Amino acid sequence: MHLIRRALATAGAAVLLTTVLAACEGGPPDAEQVTAAEPDGLTAASADDVVAVSRFLLDSASAVVLVPERESDEAFARARDLGVPALPDTEEGRAEAERLGARILGPDEDAGAEAEPVERSEDVTVATTRSPSRALVDLVALGGATLVRIASDPRRHAPSARLLRSDPDGPLLTLGASGYAVRVVRANAEAVGGGWFATRGKHLLAMYGHPSGPALGVLGEQGTKASVARVERLVRKYRKVAPDEHFVPAFEIITTVAAGEKGPRGDYSARTSVKDLEPLVDAAEKAGIVVILDLQPGRSDFLSQAKEYESLLRRPHVGLALDPEWRLGPKGKPLQRIGHVQAREINRTSAWLAELTRRHTLPQKVFVLHQFQTQMIRDREKVRTDHPELSTVIHVDGQGSPGAKFGTWGVIRSDAPKNVSWGWKNFVDEDEPMLDVAQTWNRVRPHPALITYQ
Structure with a gap:
């Protein structure tokens, strides 16, 4: 016989039925x-x-x-x-x-x-x-x-x-x-809030902080159940201002905290155990809330710390944030100066997270880069933003008067890498004054993919 049919399904292959593809702008022919x-x-x-x-x-x-x-x-x-x-x-x-x-x-x-x-x-x-x-x-x-x-x-x-x-x-x-x-x-692995993308066509509204208490942000001002209720109220406020937009609740959890003491690893960064984070992460999953793990690595590096939380990052609703403010040099200490990170370290971290997401067939993850000074991300034009597994968000998280914050917004958005979304942070106590919901939505343009409250 000339040919023998191979009866197999190649690993990683998917099925497509013989139904005719509907033509659409930019799409393939049928x-x-x-x-x-x-x-x-x-x-x-x-x-x-x-x-x-x-x-x-x-x-x-x-x-x-x-x-x-x-x-x-x-x-x-x-x-x-x-x-x-x-x-x-x-x-x-x-x-x-x-x-x-x-x-x-x-x-x-x-x-x-x-x-x-x-x-x-x-x-x-x-x-x-x-x-x-x-x-x-x-x-x-x-x-x-x-x-x-x-x-x-x-x-x-x-x-x-x-x-x-x-x-x-x-x-x-x-x-x-x-x-x-x-x-x-x-696999129908949709992102939180529906669809195949973490931020496309939607806006994440996040409460920021550490579950141990209020000193580091609003997320620690109440218990887990109350935090879920509070972020859901925040979403309802934004929906009243912009009823045609899609808002999704989120928690940005400070996972490793820049510390004044060296700590057992000598890197001025205090780890929060996975066990201590799980109640908040579990509650968020049940309530349809995105979780973003925020890293403040001190003298450590972002990739090493991210790998410590792989078990949480394997969960479909959990993304990652890098905070270069707290990325210190080999002799640096927190609050002595604003830290920074090289593009190559960001790229190593994003490549690892993308591979993890791909390997486990997880929905696209949000990948946040905090920045309020140009020097915080060195060689930013070399930052990779082309991983289909990740939605990269540059989060402009400066504090102060509205005028100062909008000035920072303009500077950080200038000459940014392609294919990034944008984030804005409102500081409840430090902003003078803090923009209310309507002001945030109507004055911050383009509309942020991630709006955080600390």
Whole structure:
């Protein structure tokens, strides 16, 4: 038999049904358009797609036709007439022919009389984000699969997301799409407040502090149950001012606290145990409240401290905040000077958090960078903001008069990295005076993705 269907579901693959994708602005064409397309010959990029599809669909083939880059239509027509795969005439294509145990047909050579019809299985789909080559179209048809187009990030394209959610257990090979985004949609791993994104189309309203008491912020001014009620009241106040907006409650918990003493690790940073944080984190999850763990590392570093709270960061509703004000040098002490962090340390931390989120198929996490002086984040233009697993928020948390705060807001927002959202902090005791809810919403522009109260 020429080809034997591979009955498998590749790890990390998702399923896409044969339903036609609805066209939308910026979205892919529908499935009928793709399968009826008459694409150009093989390019280097499309050759890789063909090899990937062959590996996914086929266990063996008695013969193949090798097609050079930009080959004429005759090579594809010959493979189609013979009922054999057309593979790229590259090192990878020849290696795939060897894996299949296939004879490479010469220019005038027939496939042989022993050829039999291909065994077909209609429940397998190949989804591509790119315009498919003719070899890809023919190979998918030869293997009995269905070819469709999806968006590279199906979280941003509702028809793609609906298809992925329609049957999340069948085999699908995706070409070009974000594997993380496909798995998240397939698992229906929505962020708190709904949707696939932590801050897109929504505004987080956070109470900031430490559960031990009121000295470090409003979150410690009451017990766990009262904190839940208080942040829910805050959300209701904002909804009255802007009823058409989507507000989501949040707790930003100071998890490691800059300390005046060296402490047992000698780094001037006091850890809060996971056990002590769990009651507040559990209550937040039950109430639909985002949790942001805030790190003040002292002479330690952000990545080392973040890893200490991995068990909490594996939870779907928990994000992370880095506070460079309290990132000290090897001889620094809290309150002597404002700290700072290099972009490379932020990037190491965000890469670790993104990988954790991806590995556990968690919804997108909010990743907050506190900044009220330009020097607090060195080489800020080098900060990575392209992790699909994270929503990066630069949180402008200066205190003082409204005029001073708006001045800081303008300075920090200047020349910022792309793809970031913005955060604003109201200090209940330190601001002179603090903006009320209506003033915060109407005067702080663009509207912040994260508004925090300390």
